[in-house]
Amino acid sequence: MELHLKYARPNAEKDDRPIYYIGPFGSRVSFQSQQRRALNIVGSLIEMNQIEDDDEVAIIGAGLAGMTAFAALSLQGYSVKLYEKGSGILTLQALSRHRYIHPTVNFWPHANPERTTNLPFFDWYSSDCPNVIEALLRQWDEDPNEPSRKDPMDPKYIQQFTVSDPYFNHHMIFSDYDAETRKVCLVEKNSGVRAEVNLVLVTVGFGVEDNLGDLGQNPYWRDDALVDMSRQSGHDVIISGAGDGGLIDCLRFTFEGFKKGDFALDVIEALGKGSYASRENLKSIEEAAGKISNEDERAKFLERSYKSILPKLNRSTKEMLSRALVKRSSGKYANRIRLIGQYSAPFEIGAAPINRLLVAYALQENAIEFINAKLDRDGDGYFLCIDGRKEYLEKGAKVIVRHGPRKALEGFLDDEEAKKLRFAQQAPGDFASEGSFQNHYFIPERSEYPSLDRDPARFAEFRHGLAYKFILERYGALTKLGVDEQGRPEFVAYASAGLPHPPPEKIEKAPDSIFGVPLRKHIEPTKADKSAVGAP
Numbered sequence: 001m002e003l004h005l006k007y008a009r010p011n012a013e014k015d016d017r018p019i020y021y022i023g024p025f026g027s028r029v030s031f032q033s034q035q036r037r038a039l040n041i042v043g044s045l046i047e048m049n050q051i052e053d054d055d056e057v058a059i060i061g062a063g064l065a066g067m068t069a070f071a072a073l074s075l076q077g078y079s080v081k082l083y084e085k086g087s088g089i090l091t092l093q094a095l096s097r098h099r100y101i102h103p104t105v106n107f108w109p110h111a112n113p114e115r116t117t118n119l120p121f122f123d124w125y126s127s128d129c130p131n132v133i134e135a136l137l138r139q140w141d142e143d144p145n146e147p148s149r150k151d152p153m154d155p156k157y158i159q160q161f162t163v164s165d166p167y168f169n170h171h172m173i174f175s176d177y178d179a180e181t182r183k184v185c186l187v188e189k190n191s192g193v194r195a196e197v198n199l200v201l202v203t204v205g206f207g208v209e210d211n212l213g214d215l216g217q218n219p220y221w222r223d224d225a226l227v228d229m230s231r232q233s234g235h236d237v238i239i240s241g242a243g244d245g246g247l248i249d250c251l252r253f254t255f256e257g258f259k260k261g262d263f264a265l266d267v268i269e270a271l272g273k274g275s276y277a278s279r280e281n282l283k284s285i286e287e288a289a290g291k292i293s294n295e296d297e298r299a300k301f302l303e304r305s306y307k308s309i310l311p312k313l314n315r316s317t318k319e320m321l322s323r324a325l326v327k328r329s330s331g332k333y334a335n336r337i338r339l340i341g342q343y344s345a346p347f348e349i350g351a352a353p354i355n356r357l358l359v360a361y362a363l364q365e366n367a368i369e370f371i372n373a374k375l376d377r378d379g380d381g382y383f384l385c386i387d388g389r390k391e392y393l394e395k396g397a398k399v400i401v402r403h404g405p406r407k408a409l410e411g412f413l414d415d416e417e418a419k420k421l422r423f424a425q426q427a428p429g430d431f432a433s434e435g436s437f438q439n440h441y442f443i444p445e446r447s448e449y450p451s452l453d454r455d456p457a458r459f460a461e462f463r464h465g466l467a468y469k470f471i472l473e474r475y476g477a478l479t480k481l482g483v484d485e486q487g488r489p490e491f492v493a494y495a496s497a498g499l500p501h502p503p504p505e506k507i508e509k510a511p512d513s514i515f516g517v518p519l520r521k522h523i524e525p526t527k528a529d530k531s532a533v534g535a536p
């Protein structure tokens with residue numbers, strides 16, 4: 001607990017201001033890991049007596065971390081205000097139809113690639129980004145389009161537990177701290193309105209992406225035409241940045257069957273059928289790489305190791321990769337794709353191992369080229385800086401810049417402090433995103449909010465809609481609520497007479513539990529099931 005709080009501040013030993021930063025520097029920061037980090041911080045603040053009953057709390061940023069912390073503190077009865085500079089919750093990602101989001105894929109091989117989350121609130125399942133956002137918003141409010149509709153007889157939506165609605169269009173920055181009263185003063189950047197609080201959680205995410213001053217650059221979360229382009233020919237594509245942002249865009253262009261990222265999960269599943277590239281082998285490679293401090297040496301080590309794995313992949317994985325790769329005619333690929341990275345190889349330890357494995361395959365098959373260079377831009381256009389030489393890119397080239405944020409935590413930390421926070425948050429590895437508190441910790445005993453542990457039937461009923469969508473989308477089956485032999489609630493997945501029957505082996509692949517509720521797979525449709533068609 002102490003560690004969670006220590007890693008949430010740039011200088012915990014010397015600076016005891018009650019301001020905590022949830023991210024953005026932990027390794028492999030993702031939707032779910034930020035939710036867990038937020039829960040860990042809230043739990044630790046309560047357990048370490050760093051928050052008092054009548055404290056005023058401010059949360060800055062209504063992304064995944066901010067909304068989770070807001071829910072956790074509100075359910076505990078604290079007076080907490082959520083400030084968001086945008087016009088709503090999760091607006092950044094809401095329209096990203098081209099991105100696929102998964103709870104744990106970035107953490108594989110260390111974590112299982114689960115397709116559903118198991119959180120006290122704001123559960124979701126792996127899907128296209130807008131589906132994930134919709135799942136989150138539906139738990140926030142009964143009807144995101146009609147936010148005023150609340151049912152006091154059945155409080156299940158987070159908004160029914162909050163002291164105030166979020167303050168949108170509020171770009172908050174730190175103003176000052178009074179050590180005597182222990183009050184932090186925040187100020188709204190545009191209006192100058194001030195807010196004095198006892199505790200601040202800063203959940204402002206990564207910050208504005210670096211676009212090298214090119215307003216034509218498409219931000220990561222905005223829809224683009226990359227997949228359409230990959231089906232055409234003659235494009236010269238330069239993707240700069242070998243973190244997950246750059247690698248994913250490179251893979252979207254390289255693998256026809258990338259399915260926005262869902263393909264990575266299919267590959268993990270195929271690898272699980274036994275091959276040299278098993279989880280244990282990959283884990284040892286990652287651990288060995290973690291011990292190499294020189295980043296360039298580390299990238300070269302990872303390149304060698306991943307390359308050596310490829311010939312030993314099992315047959316089904318090899319076939320899957322070969323089928324999914326963009327086709328070439330007469331031995332040539334239709335488009336030229338160059339990946340630019342700052343080290344000798346595009347294998348940065350912060351990027352997800354599965355993405356690196358796919359890039360290693362694309363490099364082996366010459367579907368992409370890698371150039372160790374620095375991409376930049378001046379009045380004459382984009383250029384690569386290679387060994388001190390400037391090489392201008394052809395004017396018609398499609399350039400995608402994935403260099404990460406320009407400046408994180410602006411308005412809260414200066415560069416030096418941000419560096420310290422980065423150091424602190426990267427030190428503990430990924431531990432901060434692991435569940436340190438049980439889910440029911442966040443739902444007080446007398447709360448009306450459905451808790452899996454205290455009122456499993458109501459919880460299962462509340463999650464049924466989400467489970468139904470997940471099973472239908474992924475496995476082509478319907479889901480109803482049921483009870484097991486001991487009378488405990490369960491979901492039952494079944495083939496419906498009203499839909500084309502999914503093959504039984506497809507339903508079999510569904511997980512054994514969803515959102516913590518057991519799932520029974522009912523393979524053969526029965527007469528009773530025929531009448532049970534219909535969404536919850």
Ligand SMILES: Cc1cc2nc3c(=O)[nH]c(=O)nc-3n(C[C@H](O)[C@H](O)[C@H](O)COP(=O)(O)OP(=O)(O)OC[C@H]3O[C@@H](n4cnc5c(N)ncnc54)[C@H](O)[C@@H]3O)c2cc1C
Binds near residue numbers: 090173404
């Ligand atoms: C290029 C890129 C690709 C990614 N791809 C994936 C992926 O595929 N899967 C995945 O799980 N994760 C992915 N992530 C990570 C994912 O974006 C984060 O894990 C998640 O969004 C972090 O949640 P958060 O709440 O910390 O920050 P955010 O979701 O970024 O939310 C921060 C919020 O704070 C607001 N804000 C910022 N400054 C202020 C201020 N001063 N005052 C008020 N409000 C403010 C912002 O408007 C925003 O709404 C990616 C990140 C990047 C940068």
